[in-house]
Amino acid sequence: MINACSHRGAQLCRHKRGNKATYTCPFHGWTFNNSGKLLKVKDPSDAGYSDCFNKEGSHDLKKVARFESYKGFLFGSLNPDVPSLEEFLGETTKIIDMIVDQSEQGLEVLRGASTYTYEGNWKLTAENGADGYHVSAVHWNYAATTQQRKEKQQENDNVRAMSAGAWGKQGGGSYGFEHGHMLLWTQWANPEDRPNYPKADEYTEKFGAPMSKWMIERSRNLCLYPNVYFMDQFGSQIRVLRPISVNKTEVTIYCIAPVGESPEARARRIRQYEDFFNASGMATPDDLEEFRACQAGYAGIELEWNDMCRGSKHWIQGPDDAANEIGLKPKLSGIKTEDEGLYLAQHQYWLEMMKHAIQSEKNLAQQETSQQGATA
Template sequence: MTSPLNDGDIDAGKINRKIFSDPEIFQDEMERVFARSWLFLAHESQIPETGDFFTTYMGSDPVIVIRQADGSVEVLLNSCNHRGMKVCRADSGNAKSFTCTYHGWVYGDDGKLLGVPFENECYGDSMPKDRLGLGAVTRVENYKGFIFGCWDEAASPFLDYLGDMTYYFDILADRVAGGTEVVGGVFKWTMRGNWKLAAEQFAGDMYHGQTSHVSAMIADVQAYGDNTPPDEGTAALLSMEGFQISPGGGHGVGAFERPPGVQAGRMSDSDSVAAYMNNTESEMEQRLGAHRAHDAFWVHNNIFPNFSWLNSNGTVRVWHPKDAETIEVWMWCLVDSDAPADVKRDKRLDMQRHFGPSGTWEQDDGENWNYCAGAGGAIQRRRSLEYSAGIGMSREHPEFPGEIGGVYSEINQRNFYRRWNEFMSADSWDEISVPVRTVPPRIEESHRAREGAGS
């Protein structure tokens, strides 16, 4: 298959605009990217008990993530084999079975077809019920509480898919011994724009902050600043040095440098959160080493293709692709499980205030993606988009694995699109590379026990 991009154009920092608006490319993405990639589905704290379920999407396919009696997690296609009706229409809950509300077929919590109304009258005694269960995702992994699934049997193992991204994912997932949990529900909203614009921004775009978010930054410093006069505080935010990091696999990470003597909690608006970050820094150092604990303010991240988070305030999100120019954003607030109640509350409020659907920063981003959409006009399509920032300016870091660019480099976006291109061009996983790993993943016995119970 010929992908709409070629690697030479990406190397030169050129991206064809039609990948953000063409319905045929969108359909290919569902098959070639979303049906083959490891996708984030849910956090284990959302389904702690037997029968607890959470419904979500893998690309365009609806799925049910459900806890089994033995503690494992099944992921079932949420689509009846009779006419395709969703067998579960709730967002979450607890169930022993799912009854399709169209003609009443009943499926067990493991997806098996258990009952069919008027079975004998309809099918005699020949109904092959054992072949009519809900499809189940056979590749499911629980990485430190984060449940991922992949439809493709031939996909590389999950840890290989992540490669050196585990080094950076652990800053969210494994900072303290108690692990993480979701607080509150899931924020969901629909926006105009292509899902890749959001994913590439969380992979690699610190650049837009200085223009798109500057008024929100000024308001933050004035409202919640750390006793520095507003002008001085804003100037400090605008002049920070930092990195864009490509750990391979199309994943991306961005961070500001943390100068010696500046406290870990400096980036928080809340005194309780700032104190908590300062108090848990030594535990983080013990677990993840001095460099991850002290050398950076970790900011934005994306695991290819569509799972993103911000370390600063616990917003964790999936960019669900709905059509070529529509995204459904699902956002969770993630906190350390053992954090005090006031820290959990303040993180949630901070996240809502900035990154909820009406959050001061979220509105800035959504407005941009909305007006980036519709770029598939006849004349616009003749003009490629410019992704060349930082070409030839990569550097090594003595500690952080991956290719490193400056804070405003578009290195992560280029690597995101190289990976996207690889998936779109490949006919099978045999033609998709596995990222080179340079740092072994950090897996404790307690993680193994949890993973055993989660997959």
């Protein structure tokens, strides 16, 4: 439901989590049940409401037009004219499954969340989450610091960070899917430091060797267009983007983990996550500075275009060998982590949606003009 009172629009629920049978608006005291039905208004006697007031659910809370779930992840759309969730997710469900299936009990969101803003357009982070080209330039400090810690602490290094210095040098690539979704993946140089590495034999027996390899030995950054990332790499997380204005974006991230993993694996997972992510991590602030610098640079309007043709000579239409291992069917494959071809699927879908929105507005305007003419 839309979190707004049907009376004067005040935010009704003001807590991030919990469960209640009824909700009373703090502004004027209207009460609703948790299905959205208006139960009562404050001081109704002799109030002088119009005859059409609260008829046939007219003042119940407004429901989200479409609401579906996949593997416990909830998705909503304000637009009723959209495909089913399964159709929208398409091939990306295979990537979601290999994250969720790390435990028979599924995933859980760990306590706490981190929310921060940056001075830049939302598309900067939508692209950057699957940008393999920037890692060695932007995150060299993270790579150097974690490597020094490993060398100095050796056996006492309980974090055992995933190698950023060797990231992408062992192989990897990218995929563009229908509806603007995209995936960046790499082959880890040190998969033995993954929290789920002890599960390798179990995964192989249950899912087969190719899928087990994808689940443990490869990092995965999955963008569900337009504003959600599922990441299983330097840490495991859900990342949600919220545009605030053309040059300001809010990002909320949640650490996720397989239910029932060992205390040692859970501790390592959290420490690896804290190392890299959050506004206090060693990598996220560097990304945010580059977003700010890009947004500032866009003020130079004489430079109209970004260049994203890297890898164009070896992009593959359809799946590559790595995708074929698990029956994954992308529209486009990039055979190197630095390839920028995966953005094509995202940008093409964005363009389609913008054209559709513009045409819808034109059609609506024409209908209104026709109705006015008929009335006259």
